[in-house]
Amino acid sequence: MTADAKRLIQLAVWIVLAVPAIYQLALLCTAIGGRVAYPYDLEWMEGGMLHHALRIHQGRGIYTPPSIDFIPYLYTPLYPALLAALGKVFGISYVLGRMVSVLSLVGIAVTAVVSIVGRRVREPLLWTGVALALGLFAAIYPYVEGWYDLVRADTLFLFMVTAAIAALPRLATTGDGLRGHARVAAGAAILALAFFCKQTGIFYVGLGGAIVAVVNWRRAGTFVAVSGVIGLGGTALMNASTDGWYWTYVSKIHRAHDFNMDRFWKSFGNILWHFPALTIVVAIALVAVTVTWLSKKQPPAGARAFLLWSATFAVSTVVGAIGWGTEFAHFNAYMPAFLHGAFAAGAAIPALAGCAKLWRDDELISHGVAALAALALAYTCYHASWHPRAFVPTAGDVESGDRLIHRLAALDGDVWMPSHPWYLVLAGKTPHVHRMGIKDVTTRQTRTVVGLDDAIAKHQFSAIVMDDRDLYLELPALTAAYRPGLKLPESERPRVYTGAKIVPDTIWVPRKPAAPPSGATAVFDFEGQTWSGWTRSGPAWGDGPVTEPLPGQDLVLGSSGQRFATSMHGGDVAIGRMTSTAFPITGARMTLSLGGGTDATKLRVEMWVEDRIVRTASVPGTGGDTLQPVTWNVAELAGKQATLVLVDDSPTGHLDVDDVWMWANP
Numbered sequence: 001m002t003a004d005a006k007r008l009i010q011l012a013v014w015i016v017l018a019v020p021a022i023y024q025l026a027l028l029c030t031a032i033g034g035r036v037a038y039p040y041d042l043e044w045m046e047g048g049m050l051h052h053a054l055r056i057h058q059g060r061g062i063y064t065p066p067s068i069d070f071i072p073y074l075y076t077p078l079y080p081a082l083l084a085a086l087g088k089v090f091g092i093s094y095v096l097g098r099m100v101s102v103l104s105l106v107g108i109a110v111t112a113v114v115s116i117v118g119r120r121v122r123e124p125l126l127w128t129g130v131a132l133a134l135g136l137f138a139a140i141y142p143y144v145e146g147w148y149d150l151v152r153a154d155t156l157f158l159f160m161v162t163a164a165i166a167a168l169p170r171l172a173t174t175g176d177g178l179r180g181h182a183r184v185a186a187g188a189a190i191l192a193l194a195f196f197c198k199q200t201g202i203f204y205v206g207l208g209g210a211i212v213a214v215v216n217w218r219r220a221g222t223f224v225a226v227s228g229v230i231g232l233g234g235t236a237l238m239n240a241s242t243d244g245w246y247w248t249y250v251s252k253i254h255r256a257h258d259f260n261m262d263r264f265w266k267s268f269g270n271i272l273w274h275f276p277a278l279t280i281v282v283a284i285a286l287v288a289v290t291v292t293w294l295s296k297k298q299p300p301a302g303a304r305a306f307l308l309w310s311a312t313f314a315v316s317t318v319v320g321a322i323g324w325g326t327e328f329a330h331f332n333a334y335m336p337a338f339l340h341g342a343f344a345a346g347a348a349i350p351a352l353a354g355c356a357k358l359w360r361d362d363e364l365i366s367h368g369v370a371a372l373a374a375l376a377l378a379y380t381c382y383h384a385s386w387h388p389r390a391f392v393p394t395a396g397d398v399e400s401g402d403r404l405i406h407r408l409a410a411l412d413g414d415v416w417m418p419s420h421p422w423y424l425v426l427a428g429k430t431p432h433v434h435r436m437g438i439k440d441v442t443t444r445q446t447r448t449v450v451g452l453d454d455a456i457a458k459h460q461f462s463a464i465v466m467d468d469r470d471l472y473l474e475l476p477a478l479t480a481a482y483r484p485g486l487k488l489p490e491s492e493r494p495r496v497y498t499g500a501k502i503v504p505d506t507i508w509v510p511r512k513p514a515a516p517p518s519g520a521t522a523v524f525d526f527e528g529q530t531w532s533g534w535t536r537s538g539p540a541w542g543d544g545p546v547t548e549p550l551p552g553q554d555l556v557l558g559s560s561g562q563r564f565a566t567s568m569h570g571g572d573v574a575i576g577r578m579t580s581t582a583f584p585i586t587g588a589r590m591t592l593s594l595g596g597g598t599d600a601t602k603l604r605v606e607m608w609v610e611d612r613i614v615r616t617a618s619v620p621g622t623g624g625d626t627l628q629p630v631t632w633n634v635a636e637l638a639g640k641q642a643t644l645v646l647v648d649d650s651p652t653g654h655l656d657v658d659d660v661w662m663w664a665n666p
Contacts, residue, residue: 006364010125011124014124014125014127014371014374015124015128017128017132017374017378018127018128018131018132018378019378020378020379020381020382021131021132021134021135021136021138021378021381022135023135023381023382024136024138024139024384025131025134027138027141027385027386027388028138028148028388030392031141031146031149031388031391031392032105032148034389034391034392034393035098035149035391035392035393035497036095036098036102036149037095038094038393038398039401040393040397040398040401040420040423040494041094041420041422042098042149042150042393043147043150043151043152043497043498043499043500044419044467044496044499044502045073045152045499046094046097046150046151046152047151047420047421047422047423047431048073048421048422048434048436048437049073049079049080049083049097049151049152049153050092050094050151050422050425051070051421051425051431051434052072052073052080052083053080053081053084054084054087054425054431055070056077056080056081056084057084057088057092062077062080063077063238063242063249064242065245065450066433066437066438066441066448066449067449067450067451067452068432068433068451068452070433071433071434071437071438071441071449072249072437073434073436073437073440074250074254074440075153075250076195076197076199076201076250077196077238078153078156078193078196078197079152079153079156079197083096083097083151086100094151094422097151097152098149098151101148101149101150101151101154101155102149104155104156104159105148105155105159107159108134108137108155108159108162108163108339111159111162111163111166112130112343113130115166115305115309116130116133116347116350117129118305123350125349125350125367125370126302126349126350129347129348129349130346131346132342132346132349132377132378132381133343133346134342134346136278136338136341136342136345136346136381137339137342139380139381139384139386140274140334140338140342141386141391142386142390142391143274143331144331144332144335144338145330145331145332145499146391146498147331147332147335147498147499148335150498152332153197154335155335156197157198157201158339160190160191160201161191161194161201161204161336162312162339163190164187164190164191164204165204165207165208165312166308167187168184168211169215169304169308171183171184171186172184172187172212172215172216172219172223173215181219181222184212184219184223185223187212187223188222188223188226189230192205192226192227192228192231195231196234199250199251200319200322200336203318203319204315205227205231207311207312208223208227209223209227211311249440253440253441253445253447256443256444256445257326257328257440257443257444258326258327259325259326259327260325260327261325263324263329264321264324264325267317267320267321267325267333267334268317268321270324270331271317271320271321271334271338271341272317274338275341275384277345277376277377277379278341278380279341280376281345281348281373282310282313282348284348284373285306285348285352285355288300288351288352289303289306289351292354292355292358292359296358296359298358299354300351300354300357301350301353301354302347302349302351302353302354303351303354303355305350305351306344306347306350306351309340309347310344312340312343313337313340313341313343313344315340316336316337316339317337317341319333319336319337320333320334320335320336320337320338328436328439330500332499345377346377349370349373349374349377352373353366353367353369353370355369356368356369391498392497393494393495393497397494397495399491400490400492400493400494401423401494403491403492404423404488404492404493404494405423405426405427407554408423408424408426408429408465409429410554411462411463411555411557412462412557412626413461413463414430414460414461415427415429415461415462415463415465416455416463416464416465417431417432417465417504418433418467418470419434419466419467419470419502420465420467420504421434423465433452435471438452438471438474439474456477456478456482457477457481459482459510461510462509462510462557463485463507463508463509463555464478464482465504465507465508466484466504466505466506466507466508467502467503467504467505468502468503468505469502470502470505472508478508480511481511482508482509482511483508483510483511483547483562484506484507484508485508485548485549485556485557486507486509486548486549486554486555486556487505487506487548492504507555509555509556509557509559511562512560512561513561514527514561516659519663520591520662521586521662522659522660522662523660523661523662525560526561526564526565526657526658527545527561527562528544528563529545529563530544531543531544533581534578534581535578535579536577537576537577537578537579538574538575538648539574539576540567540568540570540574540575540576540648540654541566541569541576541577541578541646541648542566542570545564545565545566546563546565546566547562547563549568549625550568550569551571552568552572553566553568553625553654554625556595556625556627556656557625557627558593558595558627558628558658559656559658559659560659561658563658564627564657564658565578565646565656565657565658566596566654566655566656566657567596567648567655567656568654568656572597572650572652572653572654573651573652574651574654575649575650575651576648577645577647577648577649578645579643580643580644580645581643582641582642582643584640585609585634585637585639585640585641585662586638586639586662587634587635587662587663587664587665588633588634588635588663588665589631589633589635589662589663589666590607590615590634590660590661590663591629591630591632591659591660591661592605592617592629592630592657592659592660593627593630593657593658594618594619594620594630594655594656594657595619595623595624595625595626595627595655596623596624596654596655597619597623597650597653597654598620598621598623599618599652599653600616600618601649602648602649602653603618603647603648603649603655604647604655605617605618605644605645605646605647605655605657606645606647607632607634607642607643607644607645608642608643608644610640614637614642615632615634617630617632618630625656627658627659633666634662635666644660
């Protein structure tokens with residue numbers, strides 16, 4: 001067999017071994033391609049991160065006392081600050097935030113090529129190692145709940161630490177004099193800045209210092225000085241400029257959260273045995289490289305890159321265990337461990353080939369040894385097949401979001417949406433504090449959220465839009481001041497696809513007392529469950545007042561108490577009338593709260609005195625299910641007996657009624 005034929009066979013073998021990894025990368029690209037332009041939250045904290053960027057863009061800052069307006073996530077600020085800077089050009093949006101993560105993935109892929117292949121671009125074995133490294137990382141996407149392409153800092157952080165660690169050995173050993181120290185300073189700067197992306201960057205600053213100390217200890221001082229100036233100096237500056245709130249959030253409150261040791265220890269099994277082949281290949285390669293290096297007195301080809309990523313894998317495994325042991329964590333905490341473990345496994349392929357070659361200078365044997373390890377990793381990629389569609393929003397989700405935004409835009413007054421604040425921005429309204437911020441500063445703590453109690457007690461918000469698991473489960477004051485007003489239909493509940501699976505569920509409205517204000521008395525408050533005392537004609541008004549909108553009806557705002565009257569029983573097509581018992585006119589004026597259709601000829605309230613209609617009222621303005629006050633001057637009728645008739649003669653509309661009050665003064 002000729003040398004060319006052997007090379008072709010080797011090339012074919014390595015291509016075949018790379019195919020499952022390439023398949024995994026195709027799955028990942030399919031998922032990301034279907035998600036990046038989704039105009040709503042893929043994960044429930046994405047919109048809150050955009051709110052961070054908006055505040056920075058507006059010059060308002062994010063590390064401020066906790067208030068009803070804003071509480072920051074317990075993260076360092078680099079990622080939202082980057083979005084704010086880019087937002088000046090591109091506008092702040094979900095697409096912008098996700099593209100930062102996607103481009104970070106591209107940077108990670110380039111780092112893998114540079115680290116494992118380097119200048120040996122003609123060796124297919126190395127390219128297969130890169131493919132397997134990236135394929136294994138792609139295969140983890142479902143396990144970490146699809147966290148790679150979000151408006152979150154995780155992937156940018158991964159790129160920063162991975163690129164810096166890959167570059168440090170070269171930066172520490174090339175260049176002379178000041179130029180050489182400047183190279184190490186650049187690597188130190190990137191790792192120090194990674195801390196300002198996520199606090200766990202501090203572990204990689206330590207790892208970077210160890211790498212520099214091992215490969216060129218003379219530049220370790222430069223590394224320590226630069227990382228210290230940026231990390232400690234930046235922290236001091238941030239803390240001084242925020243009156244101490246920066247450190248309060250990123251450290252003090254963060255450390256106040258629960259740490260679960262069971263989850264910490266369980267994490268090692270979750271990471272190391274999720275893909276057993278990955279861990280076994282890395283372990284075997286570590287033994288082989290160590291024995292070969294000691295026996296042959298020289299490092300095998302590819303050993304340095306492999307040892308670099310094995311050490312990083314070890315550090316990242318600890319980082320992942322700490323992350324998942326922390327309260328509220330998800331499996332995205334494992335992303336560094338799985339990435340660097342995949343890099344170590346991919347780098348093990350050429351390292352094993354290098355070991356075999358030092359023991360016996362036979363290319364067939366060295367490639368055969370490496371191919372066995374590659375086969376185990378390739379099978380892992382094949383066996384870990386997953387379906388991108390489980391992570392990709394549908395056209396129906398987009399339509400649901402569009403309908404929800406339309407409803408939010410139509411709501412009068414200030415609205416709060418604790419779990420999706422960016423939806424309010426899309427609806428042209430002002431965002432307020434995210435639910436996670438409130439949890440962060442109140443869980444096992446006594447910190448006060450400025451304005452929160454007043455906003456709830458004084459009904460600052462005309463509506464609060466809750467998810468199916470939201471603040472009403474945690475804040476008793478909220479349920480005392482607000483009540484569910486509308487269950488959102490399925491067509492207005494855009495889903496999330498990563499992390500906690502919560503969706504917009506209910507619109508809450510102020511729980512106003514049914515008792516009239518000073519100077520008024522209640523004629524009818526519609527708080528009874530039945531129409532006791534009333535005479536019914538037709539089905540439209542049902543068996544009694546209702547506590548929430550009926551099917552086909554919008555959110556009813558402006559009522560008080562628990563119930564209101566509506567002729568929506570049976571839908572708009574139903575008609576009917578309700579006639580009250582007689583009541584005395586004892587004041588100078590009467591007010592009614594009316595909503596619904598505006599056809600005054602068929603939808604109205606009549607007041608009868610002595611068998612004739614003396615007053616009528618219909619829904620003012622453009623109508624709608626937000627109740628509006630209507631006033632009758634009744635001074636001339638004082639002392640007489642009257643009845644009310646609620647009229648729905650319209651087969652295309654309905655009428656809402658509440659709070660019929662008598663006032664002593666005009």
